[in-house]
Amino acid sequence: MAKVSMRVNGKSVSADVEGRTLLVEMLRGPLGLTGTHVGCDTSQCGACVVHVNGKAVKACTMFAAEAEGAEVTTIEGMANADGSLGTIQQAFQDYHGLQCGFCTPGMVMSAAALLKDNPKPTESEIRHYLEGNICRCTGYHNIVKAIQAASGQDVGAIAAE
Amino acid sequence: MYSFELVRPKSLAEALSALKEEDAQALGGGQTLIPTLKQRLAQPSKLVSLSAIDEIKGVCVDDDGRLCIGGGTTHGEIVASAGDYPALVSLASRIGDPAVRNRGTIGGSIANNDPSACYPAACLASNATICTDHREIPADEFFQGMFMTALEEGEIVTEVRFPVPQKANYQKFAQPASRFPLVGVFVARFSDGVRVAITGASEGGVFRWTEAEEALSDNFSPEAIEGLTASADGLITDLHGSAAYRAHLIKVLTGRAVKAAA
Ligand SMILES: Cc1cc2nc3c(=O)[nH]c(=O)nc-3n(C[C@H](O)[C@H](O)[C@H](O)COP(=O)(O)OP(=O)(O)OC[C@H]3O[C@@H](n4cnc5c(N)ncnc54)[C@H](O)[C@@H]3O)c2cc1C
Ligand code: FES
Ligand code: FES
Numbered sequence: 001m002a003k004v005s006m007r008v009n010g011k012s013v014s015a016d017v018e019g020r021t022l023l024v025e026m027l028r029g030p031l032g033l034t035g036t037h038v039g040c041d042t043s044q045c046g047a048c049v050v051h052v053n054g055k056a057v058k059a060c061t062m063f064a065a066e067a068e069g070a071e072v073t074t075i076e077g078m079a080n081a082d083g084s085l086g087t088i089q090q091a092f093q094d095y096h097g098l099q100c101g102f103c104t105p106g107m108v109m110s111a112a113a114l115l116k117d118n119p120k121p122t123e124s125e126i127r128h129y130l131e132g133n134i135c136r137c138t139g140y141h142n143i144v145k146a147i148q149a150a151s152g153q154d155v156g157a158i159a160a161e
Numbered sequence: 162m163y164s165f166e167l168v169r170p171k172s173l174a175e176a177l178s179a180l181k182e183e184d185a186q187a188l189g190g191g192q193t194l195i196p197t198l199k200q201r202l203a204q205p206s207k208l209v210s211l212s213a214i215d216e217i218k219g220v221c222v223d224d225d226g227r228l229c230i231g232g233g234t235t236h237g238e239i240v241a242s243a244g245d246y247p248a249l250v251s252l253a254s255r256i257g258d259p260a261v262r263n264r265g266t267i268g269g270s271i272a273n274n275d276p277s278a279c280y281p282a283a284c285l286a287s288n289a290t291i292c293t294d295h296r297e298i299p300a301d302e303f304f305q306g307m308f309m310t311a312l313e314e315g316e317i318v319t320e321v322r323f324p325v326p327q328k329a330n331y332q333k334f335a336q337p338a339s340r341f342p343l344v345g346v347f348v349a350r351f352s353d354g355v356r357v358a359i360t361g362a363s364e365g366g367v368f369r370w371t372e373a374e375e376a377l378s379d380n381f382s383p384e385a386i387e388g389l390t391a392s393a394d395g396l397i398t399d400l401h402g403s404a405a406y407r408a409h410l411i412k413v414l415t416g417r418a419v420k421a422a423a
Contacts, residue, residue, distance in 0.1 A: 002167075019167030019208065020198070042196055046260065055237070055263040061195045062264060063188075065167045066212055113259065131340065132258025 006070045008033065009077030017064045024048045024059035027074060035075035035105050039134070046133030049106040049113075050074045056113035058132070075105035078112065088112055088150040095155065097146035099137035106133050111147045120151055162198045169210040173217060173319065177294055179209045180315035187211055187317060189269025190235060192261050217268070217319045227290075228325055232268025232318035239267065248329035248422070249287075252279050252347070255333055257340050268318035274366055276307045276397070277341040281367040283331065284321060285358035286347035292320040307366045326351050328381075330422035332414040334361075336401050343401055344410040348418040354378040357415060362396050362407040373415055381423055383416040391415075 005014035015030035027033045039047035043061040050059045051073040078086045088111050098104045114129045126144050145155040170176045186205035197203050217233040220242040228246045239253040256262055270280045284300040291298045293316045303311045326349035336343040342361040349356050355377040357370045376385040391411035396404035
């Protein structure tokens with residue numbers, strides 16, 4: 001066991017973990033942040049996406065010790081300071097971008113990473129960016145709409161309902 | 162996963178000495194190695210993370226005009242900073258998905274030499290040099306078969322040096338479930354000839370299609386390879402495609418790469 005320290009959603013945290021402890025295991029276990037989901041555990045589905053030093057990563061495919069000293073943001077860090085939903089979260093609600101909600105934490109974190117690099121993405125850029133995020137419920141259209149809406153763009157242009 | 166110790170040295174020298182330990186193994190971005198460990202297909206005693214070693218990261222151009230990429234540079238950083246070699250940026254931007262590209266490294270990809278990996282095709286077609294902690298290896302000698310390379314135990318890929326071609330293009334026919342290429346073709350045209358490297362297709366890993374190279378060196382146009390057929394001997398047959406289908410793809414994609422580059 002070794003002590004690993006990082007900042008998660010702006011707070012300094014640490015935990016004793018093994019070499020093999022995954023970042024997602026540290027977040028969900030000792031840190032109690034169960035918003036980050038594990039869908040596949042094989043780096044295919046994107047349910048576990050969090051940001052490490054501002055970059056989207058799959059927390060099931062990174063060791064906790066690799067995030068030593070890093071700035072980590074999880075879905076719990078996406079709400080506004082007063083606890084109300086953040087812009088992307090609110091757009092997912094408004095546009096029915098979720099059904100069971102299992103993929104949603106990863107979708108929101110990927111969307112946030114996309115909008116940081118590309119504030120006004122086209123529909124095809126959004127779809128391409130979400131290649132590593134799998135949703136078994138929605139058929140993606142409403143997720144794409146939610147992200148376009150969150151970027152302040154008109155969603156009327158997306159053809160499929 | 163079996164249990165192991167994880168260390169995160171800050172210098173290449175410390176990493177090399179940690180790797181001397183029995184059953185120690187390098188950890189790049191972990192995008193291949195972590196799934197392998199989860200399946201218990203590897204049992205290292207110690208993982209030596211290369212992610213904190215700044216001296217093997219980054220992109221620059223050397224005095225010979227070669228694009229030099231540190232072995233610990235992620236696919237995402239290559240997309241952001243290898244603009245001098247657009248075909249390579251285009252290749253890196255299509256690896257996996259954004260989260261994979263933010264962790265996976267070029268050194269890890271070529272050390273692994275997956276028969277479907279993208280960079281080995283770029284290295285071979287560009288006649289790149291693979292630099293390690295103690296030697297320089299030409300790409301033609303580095304890739305030695307499926308998951309096999311010239312690397313010795315504990316040797317670290319520190320840099321890959323790419324001569325930048327006059328024209329180049331990478332065609333990836335993606336297998337939609339894995340997002341790896343079913344077949345990928347990298348065509349590079351230099352002043353002294355054309356090189357064509359094929360990935361995803363052969364049981365022997367990445368290889369050069371020399372007949373196409375000769376034809377294209379005389380006439381760099383898709384018509385030049387019309388009369389050729391890529392042989393299906395030794396190509397992979399799996400549930401995604403037969404050897405004959407892959408052979409067909411090699412020719413079609415080579416034509417498309419030449420058209421896009423010309
Ligand atoms: C969903 C998904 C899709 C993918 N799609 C593609 C694709 O389309 N094309 C493609 O090419 N790849 C693809 N990959 C693989 C990806 O590019 C990996 O990042 C890469 O193959 C391994 O790099 P890594 O840095 O993660 O290495 P690791 O997984 O950390 O290591 C792989 C191997 O290399 C060794 N190693 C690591 N770094 C070094 C070094 N500097 N020197 C010596 N040895 C080293 C390790 O010991 C290990 O044996 C995909 C991966 C995933 C998860
Ligand atoms: S749980 Fe990490 S990608 Fe599916
Ligand atoms: S809403 Fe159910 S998996 Fe996406």
